[in-house]
Amino acid sequence: MNVVLSRDSQVRAMENTVTNAERYFGQFCSLLASYTRKTARLRDKADQLVKQLMDFANTENPELRATMKDFAEDLAKVQDYRQAEVERLEAKVISPLKLYGAQIKQTRADIKKCKRVQNNEIKQLEKLEKLRQKSPSDRQMISQAETSAQRASVDTNRSTHHLAETVDAFQEQKLKDLRRIFSDFVTIEMVFHAKAVEVYSSAFRTLESYDLERDLQDFRAKMHGTYGHSEARPLTDTSPSLSVPWPLASQSVPSTTAHQGKDEEESEADSVEEIPLEDLKGQQQGRRD
Amino acid sequence: MNVVLSRDSQVRAMENTVTNAERYFGQFCSLLASYTRKTARLRDKADQLVKQLMDFANTENPELRATMKDFAEDLAKVQDYRQAEVERLEAKVISPLKLYGAQIKQTRADIKKCKRVQNNEIKQLEKLEKLRQKSPSDRQMISQAETSAQRASVDTNRSTHHLAETVDAFQEQKLKDLRRIFSDFVTIEMVFHAKAVEVYSSAFRTLESYDLERDLQDFRAKMHGTYGHSEARPLTDTSPSLSVPWPLASQSVPSTTAHQGKDEEESEADSVEEIPLEDLKGQQQGRRD
Numbered sequence: 001m002n003v004v005l006s007r008d009s010q011v012r013a014m015e016n017t018v019t020n021a022e023r024y025f026g027q028f029c030s031l032l033a034s035y036t037r038k039t040a041r042l043r044d045k046a047d048q049l050v051k052q053l054m055d056f057a058n059t060e061n062p063e064l065r066a067t068m069k070d071f072a073e074d075l076a077k078v079q080d081y082r083q084a085e086v087e088r089l090e091a092k093v094i095s096p097l098k099l100y101g102a103q104i105k106q107t108r109a110d111i112k113k114c115k116r117v118q119n120n121e122i123k124q125l126e127k128l129e130k131l132r133q134k135s136p137s138d139r140q141m142i143s144q145a146e147t148s149a150q151r152a153s154v155d156t157n158r159s160t161h162h163l164a165e166t167v168d169a170f171q172e173q174k175l176k177d178l179r180r181i182f183s184d185f186v187t188i189e190m191v192f193h194a195k196a197v198e199v200y201s202s203a204f205r206t207l208e209s210y211d212l213e214r215d216l217q218d219f220r221a222k223m224h225g226t227y228g229h230s231e232a233r234p235l236t237d238t239s240p241s242l243s244v245p246w247p248l249a250s251q252s253v254p255s256t257t258a259h260q261g262k263d264e265e266e267s268e269a270d271s272v273e274e275i276p277l278e279d280l281k282g283q284q285q286g287r288r289d
Numbered sequence: 290m291n292v293v294l295s296r297d298s299q300v301r302a303m304e305n306t307v308t309n310a311e312r313y314f315g316q317f318c319s320l321l322a323s324y325t326r327k328t329a330r331l332r333d334k335a336d337q338l339v340k341q342l343m344d345f346a347n348t349e350n351p352e353l354r355a356t357m358k359d360f361a362e363d364l365a366k367v368q369d370y371r372q373a374e375v376e377r378l379e380a381k382v383i384s385p386l387k388l389y390g391a392q393i394k395q396t397r398a399d400i401k402k403c404k405r406v407q408n409n410e411i412k413q414l415e416k417l418e419k420l421r422q423k424s425p426s427d428r429q430m431i432s433q434a435e436t437s438a439q440r441a442s443v444d445t446n447r448s449t450h451h452l453a454e455t456v457d458a459f460q461e462q463k464l465k466d467l468r469r470i471f472s473d474f475v476t477i478e479m480v481f482h483a484k485a486v487e488v489y490s491s492a493f494r495t496l497e498s499y500d501l502e503r504d505l506q507d508f509r510a511k512m513h514g515t516y517g518h519s520e521a522r523p524l525t526d527t528s529p530s531l532s533v534p535w536p537l538a539s540q541s542v543p544s545t546t547a548h549q550g551k552d553e554e555e556s557e558a559d560s561v562e563e564i565p566l567e568d569l570k571g572q573q574q575g576r577r578d
Binding site for chain 2: 010013014020024027028031032034035038039041042045046048049052053055056059064071078164167168171172175176178179182183186187189190193194196197200201203204207208210212215216219220222223
């Protein structure tokens with residue numbers, strides 16, 4: 001096998017190693033950054049739910065209020081852990097993967113330099129060959145060209161050797177980083193999920209211990225309080241009052257009715273029904289079975 | 290307290306109960322549907338990562354290939370559990386919350402009907418009052434109006450009583466559903482997170498057992514195989530071959546160089562660096578401290 005061809009295929013193999021690393025590490029980096037962003041969005045959505053649960057709790061009776069607040073606080077805790085997950089993924093997974101961009105650029109520059117040196121050797125050898133064919137008797141010129149070709153060959157050997165060492169170190173670093181980065185990824189995820197299990201267990205107990213009967217009694221007491229002594233009585237009992245001049249109650253009644261207008265009613269009812277669950281179903285299509 | 294005013298405030302209290310439920314259940318439904326969609330997107334992104342890990346595994350030496358495939362399979366398993374989470378959230382959390390739309394509409398219609406009956410009573414009472422002032426001597430007219438007002442009052446009492454029962458049942462159902470839906474939410478999340486911990490523990494062991502040294506030896510053997518006998522030798526050893534006519538190696542070299550063009554190099558390097566992590570940071574701003 002010709003030594004120049006051998007060196008060429010050697011450089012090509014090294015180039016493939018770097019190109020491959022570049023391609024896949026780039027993909028890993030971009031996908032994991034996107035995964036982290038989507039995790040952040042999930043956290044944002046859950047934070048909104050926490051807020052609504054808190055608001056809702058404040059409109060309810062003490063029993064349900066306490067339960068809902070505890071539950072919302074647990075849900076908020078999970079989001080705090082999710083936030084820690086996001087920050088750790090950024091620092092220990094995405095940042096190191098991003099550093100690969102710089103490292104790969106440097107190795108690529110080394111390969112380019114090595115190729116330039118290789119090409120120079122080829123040029124010198126071609127020049128020498130031409131001289132030998134055109135002026136086989138010009139010993140001085142041929143001797144000069146031989147010296148140049150020899151020098152170029154020494155340069156190529158040195159450069160290829162240096163590149164082999166660089167790529168070897170690059171590969172070793174790549175394997176170490178790969179193991180470390182994905183181990184960190186798994187650890188970060190594992191810690192988050194373990195914390196979530198812990199917090200949700202507490203949330204489950206909170207919901208289990210909610211005393212619905214007591215809450216319902218509160219509600220009934222409150223409704224009766226609002227009714228005053230308004231046990232549904234037949235009109236005959238109250239008919240004497242009819243002879244008393246009717247106060248201007250009618251003025252206050254329509255204003256209440258107007259406040260609970262039809263538009264408001266309908267738009268709220270719609271908001272419950274307009275949830276675009278179709279989107280979700282669409283996303284599930286094409287899922288592997 | 291006037292009985293008509295009392296009935297009015299009773300209906301208003303019931304209306305508030307329903308309006309409140311409508312508002313918050315609508316919010317819970319829409320936020321949880323969005324939470325579920327975002328979970329589905331996270332699953333999609335992780336599925337893409339699984340695919341890339343598999344592709345990458347196939348380009349590597351046996352040791353890393355096996356490790357990466359095992360890791361990718363574990364990551365895929367987590368996504369299968371996430372898919373189950375999405376389906377369960379849809380069936381046991383979002384669907385029941387959506388059913389509230391219909392239930393609330395029915396209760397709202399009952400309230401409207403009750404208000405119409407109340408307004409009719411008020412109208413009859415006003416009519417009666419006017420008659421008493423304008424034609425206090427027209428006993429027959431007054432007597433008729435009194436009968437109408439009495440009938441209207443009986444209707445209102447019956448309707449208000451019926452509404453109180455409806456709203457009581459509505460509230461009981463609301464509390465039961467609330468507890469069940471959020472308990473289901475917590476259970477679904479808990480099961481998912483527990484499964485994720487389990488699978489990631491296995492993934493962690495996979496990565497821990499990866500034999501990096503063996504892999505590196507494979508790499509070196511492969512590189513040396515590619516080099517052939519190309520231990521970096523000084524040119525003096527090979528110089529005799531220089532006198533042999535130089536083959537047309539220069540023709541094959543440029544074609545390889547052209548394949549690894551500059552554009553391809555730069556666009557791949559860019560893809561590693563262009564990860565828009567700023568988005569992620571932006572999302573984290575405004576996060577509670």
